[in-house]
Structure formats: structure tokens, C-alpha cells
Amino acid sequence: MQQQPAISDYGFLSDSRSGALVGRDGSIDWWCPHRFDGASVFGRLLDPAAGHFQVAPVGVGGPGHRVERAYRPDTLVLRTVHHTPQGSVAVTDALAAETGARAHELGVNSPAVLIRVVEGLSGRVRMALDFVPRPEYGLLTPYLHEQPGGGVVARAGPAVLVLRAADLPLRAGRDRVTHEFEVSAGQVLGMDVAFGETYGDPPARLEPVVALAETTQAWEAYRETHGYSGRYPELVRHSTTVLTGLTYARSGAVAAALTTSLPERIGGDRNYDYRYSWLRDFSMTMRALWVAACPTEASRLFAWVARSIGRIGDDPVPVLFGLEGERDLSEHHCTHLRGYADSRPVRIGNDAWRQRQLDVPGEVISAVYRLRDYLGATFDTELREMVLGLTEQVASTWHLPDRGMWETRDTERHYLSSKVLCWVTMDRAVRLADRLGTQADPRRWARVRDEIREVVLREGWNERIGAFTGAFGSPELDASALFLPVAHFLPATDPRMRSTIAMVERELGTESGLLRRWTTDPAGFLLCSFWLVECLVMTGEQRRAQELFERVVGNANDVGLFSEQIDLTTGAQLGNTPQALSHIGLINAAWRLTEPDSF
Template sequence: MSSTPIADHAFLSDRHSCALVDRGGTVVWLCFPRFDGPSVFAALLDDDAGHWSVRPEAEWTATRRYAGRSLALETTFRTAGGELQLTDALGLGPDNEGHRLGSNVPHVLVRRLECTSGEVDVLVDYRPRPEYGLIAPLLSQVDGGVAARGGADWLVLTLPAEATLEDGRARARLRLRAGDVVHLALQRSTLGDPVSAHVWSQTDLADLLDRSLASWESWSDLHQSYDGPWADLVHLSGRVLHGLSYQPSGAVVAAGTTSLPEGVGGERNWDYRYAWVRDASFTMEALWVAACPDEAEDFFGFMTTAGAGGIGPDTSLQIMFGVGGEHDLSERTLDHLRGWRDSRPVRVGNDAWNQQQVDVYGELLGAAARLADQLPALDEETRWFLAACADTAAVRWRDKDQGIWEVRGEPQHFLYSKVMCWVALDRAIALAPQLRCEHRVDEWAKVREEIADTVLEQGWNEEAGAFTQYFGSTALDASNLMLPIVGFLPADDPRMLATIDAIAERLTDERGLVFRYRTEEGVDGLAGEEGTFLLCTFWLAQALALSGQIERAREVFERAVAYVNDLGLLSEEVDAVTGEQLGNVPQAFSHIGLVNAAWAIDQAAHGR
């Protein structure tokens, strides 16, 4: 069983896949060559599912940081005999500066060991377990490293030291003295192309790591100009969101991991390594603040290609896709894995792909409107697709759905879903000249007003004194904080102020962090409880800022960012009892919320 706190993990990305590294220099999660592919290391979910550890043999203490403005991790180990710096990165290939970050990557995890003082004996423990721990590969010595063959994987570890091989595991010891620098690396190839994975020379690995650091710095120089409050956190969030995008297609994943629970020991364990229309659209909007979204054209090209085949007069847009545009994401459980702190089941795939969630049209068209300047010349297919989303919203807004929180209970008339259909039509009207759809504006405007009238009439509940989760309900839902954020109502409207206060008073824990909704209401069809939702807490800060309550907004924002880890990373939730991070990590939603709330507070403080 893995029990390392979720907040103890660092995130590496090459914009194809990601790795997680714990405080002690152990890689506990790695999927090659895609975010949603089978893992090579999954000790994050089960101690027996593979890891790669590099750490001093003697007792040590460690500190860590991201190197400069990158997603390369520097861990500094201190022992009685000396100091060791470990730098970890997923390598970026040539021509990755500026606008091309993540192109032509070699799919290599590189680790640099540098003894900065004294003398340090380093232990290397390499235990690959492909396909989520199912396969114990055959290991063999090769010149300069170790080869591992098993299943669909051919892995080559660059290791300039003698290794002991036993039971699918390689161990080695390196003695480093002040000034010594050694590089290790892991590369994967497919069975049909074993020569693409090879032992790297020390010079080539040094060049690869230096180039990767320089590429991140170059991208940050070009794209990260936000200079408001909490700038360091906003910039880090921008790099995380960029790191969660899949460069070959333009897709954006919701998180880097699967099955980290929303409640310890519970069943709310989902696979987030896919491209949700909602999450990805929100990500593109947040990058408008945190980093110039030069990938907007790629993203909308991905969405058009992935979604156009499933939208029309009688069909709904699928709400999520594989990072290559795949539609069938059928869910299954990995019963051989114990899960993080015995939180079962461990799932891969996500059956939410079959749900109807009518809010997605609003998020997608909202992103298109925000990024219109980055989309000067939409192709005919993308124009058709975005217009079809508006037309579908104009019909589907009347339907019950599973809503933003993907409930597995009965569909309802969720208020947030209705409002986002309003957003879809509102933004389509604004985009009509770009979409060449001026002739549809009158009809879109008519339906937009019909939605607004219905929401105001049926969404407000006198008993609750607030807008509520779904029509006829008295339950609160944090997603209704989005009403002023998307412009449906002014934030200082009395009904909106009442809703903000009701959520702040009745939908928070003792720390003032916001729940999505009360799980005891039973609407989601799942057993157990969950933590407070970081995105929702940032929404509260953003709504308060929009309403002119700037000091309250800052206080709420500070409550939320108090839970970033030492690197600035956030998962999905915070345990309402222990204050631990919960859920998949890093979570795009949480970093999106941080960026947008910081921006809103800065804008409000300057009267903009």
C-alpha cells in the first residue's frame, strides 16, 4: 500500500506524458509515451507496482524546488558526509524553444546527480513494472546500463555503474565526491522498434537536460507576463497547465494521475488523464491570464476533429476524449492494485464519457470567445463545429443531465448546466461574424432570453435564500458561484449576493474552504464523503472580488493557497478533517481557479 502524502509529489512533464517524484527522490508514477497510457511505475497506487529511487545511502534531509521557470525538479540532499543535488526532468527535444515546447520529444526521463560538497554514497533502486504493475520484466546487463523487456515495453536504463539484478529489480551504488556529476536516464521503445531506446552517453544526457531547462525558460520568457499579486503562484500554475497539455494533438488532460481518492478509503477514485471539454476549455481561458495561449488553434482543431463526428441535430457532444481524440473510454478496475491508502477500486478509463452534460457547449464557446484574438482565421470545419455547439445548446438546454460534477445518480435540471447553455448562445452571438453566422443571431438571442427567464424563475429558491443546485431543490451548489463570473448576473445583484453568502456560510468547512455540494444530499449516487474542493474555494474568492468585496476575496484566496505544497502544486481537494490534499494531482481545475481568482482580485483592486 502506498501511503506517501499526495502533497509530497512533484510533477514532471514533456507535454506528452508525466512523472511524479516524491520528496525522497523516488519516481512513483510514469506513463510512457502518453498521459493516458499504461504506467511503467505506479508505486503511487501500490508499493509493488514499480518505482525508481535515487537517494543517499546515509541518513539525509532534503529540500526541493523547480529549477528556474521550468518543470524540472531540483532535490538537494544533505548528509553528514556531503551534499547531493538531484535534478529530474522529462527531456525536451531540439527546436523546443518559444512556441514549440513539447515537439519532437525523445520520451526520456533524465536524472542528474551532482555532489556539491563532501562525499556521498548514492543508492539506485530500479524496479520497472509495466502495465500498471502486471508485468515483472526480464532485466539484463547491457553496456552502460540495464535493459528491461516485458509486455509491450522495451526499456533501457542508462546507469554508469555495476548493477545487481534480481527478481526484476536492479540495484547499484555510486560514490560521488565534490564536483562529480553523473547522469542516469530511462527511455522506452515499442517491441517493433527496440533500437529507438538506447544507452545514452553522459555528454548527450547533459545536453538533453540543459536544453530542456533552456526550453522551459524560453517559453516562460515569451508567454508569462502576468505581474499582479501572487505572480509566482500564477506563473507556476501556468506552467502546470501547459504541462498538462498533450502537444501532438492540442488536447489538455484534467490531471496527471488516476484513482487518487476524494476521500481516503472510499470509492470516489477516478481516472482524470483524459481531455474533458469543460476542463480543457477552462484551461485555455486560464492560460489567457497565466501564459499566452498560443496553442488555441491546436486546441480548437483537436476539439473539432474529436467532437465533430458526434454532434448534430439529434446527438450531443461527447464530454471527454482520449488525448488522441479517442471516444471509447470505457472504465475498468485494476483489482490487483491496493490503491493509495487502500482506496479502492483503482480505475482506468472513465464511464463519464457516456454521460450527457449540457454545460460543455458553454465552456467551449466561452473559451472561443475569450481567445478570439488567437483565432483570426478559423477554418470552415471549426466554424461549423462551434456553430453546431450553439445550435445544440439551444435545444439541449431543456434536458436533464448529469451536470458539471458528473453525478452517477439520476439526471436533474441542474442550474449550472442551464446557465452554461445561456453562455454558449451569448458567446456564439458575439462570435457570429467570425463564425459567419449573423443570420442565426436572432434565433440564438431568443433562446438565450428564454433560458435566462427560466433560470431566474426556477433556479432561485426562497426557502434556501439562494440559487440552488437544480430546479426544485433546496440544496446549495458551489457551481452557482459561476453566474457572475460568466456574466449571467452582476455579482452585486441581491440574489447573487445572497447566494455568495449562503455558500460562504453553509457550504464550507471550519477552515472556510468550500464543498462542491453536500454529499449527504444523495444526488451523486455514491457512498462516502469527499473533501472540500479547491476550485470552488477559488470561485468564491473570484465572485467576492467581482462583487467589490476585495478584502474578503483576498482572505478566501489566501485560505486556499495555504494548501499548496512546497513547490506550489495543488490536487483536487482538501480533507475536511486532516487538511491533507486529496484527489488526482496536479489538478488542472485547482490551478485554473488560482489563476482566475488572482486575476479577478487584481482587476477589482485596480477598478477594472
């Protein structure tokens, strides 16, 4: 099995169009510059031969070498300080914002330029540059040519990359650029990699040091437009910044994660592509954005959902879409890639878009209900038809089995969480009826709502176990049952919910405070752990909820990033990163600790 950096070793860069991962060793091992779900040009994250761009002291990671790193406050501009026996040097990395961009303009017209600024802090440090572009997930090895006036251009297939470093005499090798140089205290050296399309506009030209300052200012101005007055403000602000970094600015869609195929278990095959936007996450995302006082992002995300769904017919609404509303996200395997830590397959696309998942309309309509006052006393035609169409679809299909919240790829079942969100659809539609025009039928919808509730309480409760279980008739506990009080299906103080919360915590909890999704789940799932925090608050156990929250947030890496899961044996991060739902869970749990009766 190959040795490579831990998932938690990576920092996240974003221009709200694309994102990159930079390791503690100074290597950019993931960048899909066209957009989040585009092809990588640096993909060493998934295979040693799939490209990278490293700038670090010679012998990085050796004896006497120590790394400190941090984001500049309220930005995704990452500063890494390397301490070596010869001295200290800082490398500051960012994906450039458009010149003059401020606040909500961030990322709409980003130039697709990766900036790296090297600054000598003390002594004299010998540095190494290693530029190995491999477009199309490592399938292409580009031709490299030196440019008049300095710099190296790499061309292959649809991609053009230009590496520039004004103060370095870069030379093109056969398939890479390598160069060693020294940096003394007080010396500043800027470099950048600009992406362009072979048959499109040429790569942008920026002055790296100036562009870094402007990008920092753009992030700072963006954050100044938002406010949060609850508990754990630094954690919430940082998680909000991460969500902003996962937002595709052109449409407002939030990518579930930056990466594809990082495994839920090392060596396992549950390796999925999360670079798309899930409707299931919609209500939780909307809630987090409102908590963090981001109304513009919330309204843009809502507009994206309405456009992506389109007219509703008989077919189930897909659980996920591409970042500009693409529906067909058919999955294929990159068989040439070894996968992270030899975890195969590497997937591009996600076939969950084909599944029937009955919870999806409930997430969307719950978000509409949350935004109802913002959306007006009477909804416009498209919004009205969307709500009506989703409601009628649920009214006619709620009794069917589906794939459930965790998108199982085996047999359809009657999942508890799906039925509860069908109830949410009907309940919120009844409450919205006066805004839906003459086609609204709240009396019939209320009858369906009440029938769903009766079935859930009868079939979802397992008397022998003393808890709501994951699926009707199943003896298996599932942490998704914690969503019932969050969705206002039952109060957390209901005796059945108290019993369920206690059983889930006892049987699925761990010494670290993390929750597994089910008994055979090999890792702790961060979102479920934050749900438990909320449930404990709602049962009146505020102090224990706070203690659990602080234990769970301790699983972030050194720059405050969460992946999807945590290995229960080693404490290592697992799954795609950074994971939007983990940061959403943090924001919502922090607000629940602030306002126990919120939502």
C-alpha cells in the same frame, strides 16, 4: 491500510508528452512514458508491487535526514537536496526535451527519457539505486539483461526500458537492479532511463548531464515567450508552467491531471481517471492561457477541440476526449492493483464520456466568443458548422435533465450550472451571429436564451433558503452557483447573488477558507474556493478576496503543486495531481484581483 507517501510528497516532471511523479524519498512512483494516458512502467503510486525507480541516500527518511527541494525557475526540472549526517547530495530530475527544442517545440518529439543527475555537495554520502520496472500497470515483470558497454535493458510486452549510468557497474538481478555507491563533494554522476516500444524505434541515447542542461534551457526559452503583468506573478507563472506540463504537445490538449484513481476520500471509491481532456474545462482553460499570455497554446487547444468534436449530430457532445481526440474512453478496473492507500477501484478510462452534460457546448462557444477577434470576421467552414451545430443542439435539448458539472453517476437532474451554460451557449451565439453566415438565426436563438434565463431565475432560486441551489427544486446548496457571475449570467452585486454567495460561504465554507462543493462533500474543492475569491472581488470586497486567495494558495505543496481537493481535518491533499483546474482557478483568481472588471 498500507502506509505510503502523501499525495503532496510528489513533485511533477513533464516533457509535454508524458509525466512522472517523484517523491521526497527520491522514488519515481509514476511514469507513463508513451503518453499521459498510456500504461505505467512505474506505478508504485497505486500499488507497492507496480514498479519504481529510487535514487536516494541509504536510509533515506531516517534520523538526521532532511530534504529540501525546488524547481529551477520557470521549469519542471526538480532539484532535491538530501542532508544527511555524512553530508549533502542533490538529485536533479527531469524528463528530457528533444535536443535543440525551444519554445513551442517542447514535447512534440520528446525522446521519452527520464534523466537523474546526482551531485555531491558536502561530505561523502552513500547512495542506493533501486530500479524496478513493471510495465502495463504492474502486470508485467520484464527480463533484464546487461548491455555491452554498460547499462541494463528491460523488455516485457510492448515496452523496452534501458537504464544507463556510465560511472556505475550496474548488474541485472532477476527482476530489478540494485546498486550502492558513494558520492563525494564536487562529484557529478548522471543516469537515465530511456523508453522505447518493443516493435518500434529503439530507446534514445542521451548524455544525462548535457541533456539536463538542454532540457532546462528548453523550459526557460519556452517561458521567455510568455508574459504576465498582473498580481502574484510568481504564482501565476508557476501555475502556467504546470499547465504547460499537462499539455500534450502533439495535439495541444490539456490533461485534467497526471494521474488516475487518487481518491477524493482515503478508502473511498470516488477514484477516477483524469488523464484526459475535458471540454467543460475548456473556457476556463482558455481564459487562463490568455491571462498568462499564451496565445499559441490557446489557439492550438481550440483547434484540437474543433477536430475532436467533428460533425455534430443528434448525440450529445462528450464532455471529455482522449488527448488525440479519441471519443470511446470506456472504463475498466485494474483489479490487480491495491489502489492508493487501499482506495479501490483503480480505474482506467472514464465512463463520463457517455453522459449527457448540457453544459459542454456553453464552455466551447464561450471560448469561441473569447477568441472571436483572433478567429476573424468570418469563421471558416468547420468552425462555423461547429458553432451552429452546438447552438442548435442546445436549443432543442436545454430543457432535458443531465448529469451536471460534477458528473454524478446516479439520477439525471435539472442542474442549475448546466442550465446557465445553456444560456451562455445561446447568448454567445447571438453575439457571434454576424460571423456565422446565412444559417445563423439570432432572433430565434435570442428567444430561447431569454426563455432559459426566465426558467433559471424562477426554478433555480429557492426563496425559503434565499439562494440559488444546485438543482431545480432542490434545497441543497452547491458551490457551482458561484459560476453565475463568472459566466455573466447575473452580476455578483445582484441581491440574489449576494445572498447566494453569503449562503454558500457560510454553509459550505470552512475555517481554512476552503469551500466544499455541497454539504456532504468531505473535502474542500480548490476550484470552488478560487471562484469564491472572484465573486468577492466582483462584490467589491477586494481586501477579503485577497486574504482568502492567500489562504487558499497556502494549500500548495512545497514545490507549488495542487491536487484537486484538501482534507478538511488533516489539510492533506486529495484527488488526482497535479490538477489542472486548481492551477487554472489560481490564475483566473489572480487576474480578477488584478482587473476586477475583466472578462
